[in-house]
Amino acid sequence: MTFHKCNCHYIPPHVLGNMAKKGDPAVRQAARTSAQQAKLSREKRGVQAPKVPEMLTGIAMATAPAPVTAAREVYDCQNKWELRVKLARGEGDPEFGDDDVDTVYGYAETVRGYFAELGRNSIDNAGMNLRLNVHVGENYMNAFWDGDEMAFGDGDGQIFTSFAQSLDVMAHEMAHGVTQFTANLDYYSQSGALNEHFSDVFGTAITQYKLNQTVDDADWLIGNEIMGPTLYGEALRSMKAPGTAYDNPLLGKDPQPAHMKDYYNGPNDNRGVHINSGIMNRAFYLAATDQIGTQKAAKIWYHALQNLWPTADFDDAVEIIVESARTLVGDGVVPEGTTQTVRLAFKEVGLPS
Amino acid sequence: MHIEFEFSGGYGGLFAAKPLGYRVETDELPDEVRDKLLALIRDSGVLELKPAQATGGPGPQRDVFTYSLTIGEGAAAKSFAFDDASAPPAVRPLLSRLRELAVEQRMRP
């Protein structure tokens, strides 16, 4: 696959998208992989300067690749607006003595282990190292995935506390990486809302797994752990009741719909990627709480993620998730009746549309 | 100097349906706030940026804040779109300060 790094022939993305959608499984897989590589290569061109000089990349490609181990690399960015400022703790290193560095190091093991149990070797399923940057920027109230690595801000201490102190946040960001290397859902409109949805699913499933929670113990909230004193008691999203996570003078009111009838059709947020994900989130909640349980539901969703494609919309996702449920019933991974439970959960949010 | 700024997004999808805005004439700001802001604008080099040096369309970054920024007067004003991952590093402290000012303004009773 190394040779595909330089993508010289161009096939329009929508053609690749359609090939991935319509073809037989082998063609579908090949087209999807090609579409992902073309997209990544397109995205990388001109947007980000290469982190390794071209000549070095050439040498690395010509010789055997270094062994990869899904090793953790935690960087202290020292409140600069850059990534990878100083390697603070690598795999197997003793405690660094900074709360965010050491917390993130521990959470990364949980998330890595969770995906390993699903049969996945790191973000790219090829053992890529997990690069985690903490203390990014000054009072930065955010966390993100940049296409290669994760970044966590300290928050301002008033509105938000440190984003590094939430397993939910880290699992969400790492799941963006997993999505990039699987369905690679376009970050726009419904495919973008699916991208957000899958990250919320793994953020929640991994948190519940770590805390050993049942669907009844779980709060089904996202972002409540990072609320500072100003917004204490609020959350950023609710999978159980989208649209109810917050209502305050600073953030306004949670705009997430819980049903297709309230679908957001506006231009903001890449046409609602963090907004319309509420509809899919609610369907996951309904499926998980109707006998399946969160962890079995997450297995179905993970199976589906590997069979979706960049331009997939909500209806496509419903079809593939139901198909995945059937496959896993056949394999004895989830119980009889699961297919119908999943179908009903989607029906309750107005899907397929 | 006239500034129009908006931001939204991030992990939280903050202000997703309606970006949080901040408009200001720097002359109307308290001296200390104005001086710091003008210094950040100068250090960012934003006024020397060509549009192509600002964000170049969708990339692989997820959950970044996205920004729109217009600086300057009338026909001479320059407009940019940025996000956290692809903004030139020198511009990031300016975006951070404008974000703070936007939040401060919203919090004021």
Ligand SMILES: [Zn+2]
């Ligand atoms: Zn996200």
